[in-house]
Amino acid sequence: MITDQIFRIEHCIEPVDVEQVIAKESFEKRGKGKFSILIFCLIVLLQLVSFGQSLTQSSYWVQLKDKNGTAFQLDHPEAFLSQRAIDRRNRQHIVIDETDLPVSSVYLDSLKKLGLEIVHTSKWLNGLTVRTSDTALIKQLQALAFVGNVELTRPANLLKSVQHKFSDEEVSYDAANYGNAISQLTQLNGQYLHRQGFRGKGIQIAILDAGFWHVDEIMAFDSLRASNRILGTHDFVDPKSDIYQQHSHGMSVLSCMGGNQPNDLIGTAPDASFYLFRSEDTSSEYLIEEDNWVAAAEMADSVGVDVINSSLGYYEFEDPKMNHSYSDLDGKSSRATQAANMAFRKGILVFNSAGNEGNDVWKRIIVPSDGENVIAVGAVDKSGIRASFSSVGPAFGGAVKPNVVALGSSTYLVTGSEILGYSSGTSFSSPVLAGMGACLLQSNPYANVSQLKMAIEQSAHQYSAPDSLLGYGIPDFEKADNYLKLNFSNDLKSETGFMVSPNPFSEYLLIENQNQRLGENCTISIFNLQGNCLYQSTFKTTAEVLVNNLSNLPQGMLILSIRSGGKEERVKLLKIN
Numbered sequence: 001m002i003t004d005q006i007f008r009i010e011h012c013i014e015p016v017d018v019e020q021v022i023a024k025e026s027f028e029k030r031g032k033g034k035f036s037i038l039i040f041c042l043i044v045l046l047q048l049v050s051f052g053q054s055l056t057q058s059s060y061w062v063q064l065k066d067k068n069g070t071a072f073q074l075d076h077p078e079a080f081l082s083q084r085a086i087d088r089r090n091r092q093h094i095v096i097d098e099t100d101l102p103v104s105s106v107y108l109d110s111l112k113k114l115g116l117e118i119v120h121t122s123k124w125l126n127g128l129t130v131r132t133s134d135t136a137l138i139k140q141l142q143a144l145a146f147v148g149n150v151e152l153t154r155p156a157n158l159l160k161s162v163q164h165k166f167s168d169e170e171v172s173y174d175a176a177n178y179g180n181a182i183s184q185l186t187q188l189n190g191q192y193l194h195r196q197g198f199r200g201k202g203i204q205i206a207i208l209d210a211g212f213w214h215v216d217e218i219m220a221f222d223s224l225r226a227s228n229r230i231l232g233t234h235d236f237v238d239p240k241s242d243i244y245q246q247h248s249h250g251m252s253v254l255s256c257m258g259g260n261q262p263n264d265l266i267g268t269a270p271d272a273s274f275y276l277f278r279s280e281d282t283s284s285e286y287l288i289e290e291d292n293w294v295a296a297a298e299m300a301d302s303v304g305v306d307v308i309n310s311s312l313g314y315y316e317f318e319d320p321k322m323n324h325s326y327s328d329l330d331g332k333s334s335r336a337t338q339a340a341n342m343a344f345r346k347g348i349l350v351f352n353s354a355g356n357e358g359n360d361v362w363k364r365i366i367v368p369s370d371g372e373n374v375i376a377v378g379a380v381d382k383s384g385i386r387a388s389f390s391s392v393g394p395a396f397g398g399a400v401k402p403n404v405v406a407l408g409s410s411t412y413l414v415t416g417s418e419i420l421g422y423s424s425g426t427s428f429s430s431p432v433l434a435g436m437g438a439c440l441l442q443s444n445p446y447a448n449v450s451q452l453k454m455a456i457e458q459s460a461h462q463y464s465a466p467d468s469l470l471g472y473g474i475p476d477f478e479k480a481d482n483y484l485k486l487n488f489s490n491d492l493k494s495e496t497g498f499m500v501s502p503n504p505f506s507e508y509l510l511i512e513n514q515n516q517r518l519g520e521n522c523t524i525s526i527f528n529l530q531g532n533c534l535y536q537s538t539f540k541t542t543a544e545v546l547v548n549n550l551s552n553l554p555q556g557m558l559i560l561s562i563r564s565g566g567k568e569e570r571v572k573l574l575k576i577n
């Protein structure tokens with residue numbers, strides 16, 4: 001059952017500071033010191049008792065037809081989005097639209113009156129997950145005028161089978177190679193950004209995973225804890241649990257990015273900040289986990305993250321009727337894939353493991369790595385040779401998948417045994433690359449997600465001839481950074497026909513109209529690198545426009561946006577005294 005705090009976050013029953021609520025929840029759940037075996041067992045027992053009721057209930061996805069009755073308005077987004085989420089949209093010129101509005105509280109009240117327990121909702125997909133042990137309620141639910149369809153996502157009587165849900169293998173590490181995390185960095189030429197100080201500072205990453213065992217204690221995460229860069233946690237499988245006592249998979253994933261044990265292990269984004277979300281239930285495999293994924297991605301958006309890493313994927317379930325066919329992997333069909341695409345459209349860079357099915361009958365990528373906007377990450381070894389387990393593409397319909405690859409065969413990290421060593425799987429190539437994506441964003445804070453994704457792909461070693469094994473290949477983050485820098489030009493004539501001078505500037509800017517199309521509306525805006533608008537003016541175009549009174553703008557790098565004739569061009573400005 002979802003907690004009252006998180007319910008308010010998702011449905012905005014009353015205005016809240018989303019970031020403070022999640023951080024408070026994280027702090028309250030954080031354990032201090034190592035538990036004895038006895039205490040650990042008691043905690044597990046208590047969790048089983050509290051979670052037991054849900055095991056006697058079935059879960060269903062309920063698709064709603066509309067959002068009639070929602071209590072929120074698009075012109076007041078602060079009521080349902082954090083300021084950081086709003087700033088991210090502004091920075092990338094993303095319009096806040098109906099998909100951002102929470103689902104109708106009127107409909108939620110109607111479902112609760114029927115006796116249904118609401119687990120979580122999706123504003124993006126306009127639906128929700130409910131739980132009940134009374135199957136007679138489902139017919140009543142299906143008959144409601146505002147309900148589109150109802151789908152079973154987790155039965156009460158589980159069809160239990162034993163699965164190893166993460167096909168990564170831990171291998172022993174040689175002391176001579178201790179601290180060999182440099183390999184996963186240099187294979188991507190990531191040291192180029194690290195040497196310039198771009199190590200993810202100021203960038204927020206949400207990790208969707210199965211648990212984060214002892215992240216509150218392990219030495220490699222000391223710097224995260226000391227600087228309060230674990231911003232919040234939430235368990236979408238069992239909101240009453242402690243994610244630091246759950247599966248170790250997410251802990252290993254986090255170490256690939258945020259691990260920072262000097263001289264031993266440095267992740268690809270050691271200065272980034274993180275939200276840790278558990279959406280994966282390792283005890284079973286049912287469709288509800290995709291809906292957990294949707295809820296987690298929406299929370300990630302609401303609190304304002306910049307990057308999502310998901311080392312999860314789905315195609316086969318305990319109930320075969322829920323299985324995906326290859327035709328479902330068309331980049332837009334499954335709910336998790338739809339949510340991943342929507343996260344990208346909201347300005348979040350989304351990385352997902354391509355899958356570890358290369359040696360199995362299925363062989364192919366898995367949901368939601370098929371998403372048309374998702375960067376699906378395959379795995380290679382240190383020599384750049386594809387790991388045999390790495391899932392292959394393309395997506396159904398022919399889209400290039402995986403998009404790119406990174407080191408996923410013998411990746412150096414914190415293993416499930418809480419020691420430094422090697423593990424293999426696309427579960428680890430994805431965060432290695434996601435961490436570099438965060439560094440690239442830090443270096444290019446005004447680039448939008450489409451530009452970032454394109455730069456990563458275009459920098460890869462086989463961009464001109466992608467295939468179904470490696471996609472575009474191994475990215476080079478020096479090239480990616482250079483591509484993005486070329487997108488900013490001080491000469492606007494090629495697009496809008498305007499010239500801007502001087503640059504650097506102090507008190508004024510002169511904007512010259514080169515296209516001679518006079519009388520059109522033109523809007524100029526000046527933003528800081530966080531996306532906040534510092535100056536804006538709209539005027540009719542003339543041969544020259546002098547913009548005065550800019551001396552109060554802050555010193556440093558700024559972004560000028562010029563919109564005219566249906567086109568927009570941006571240029572970096574340097575403000576000096």
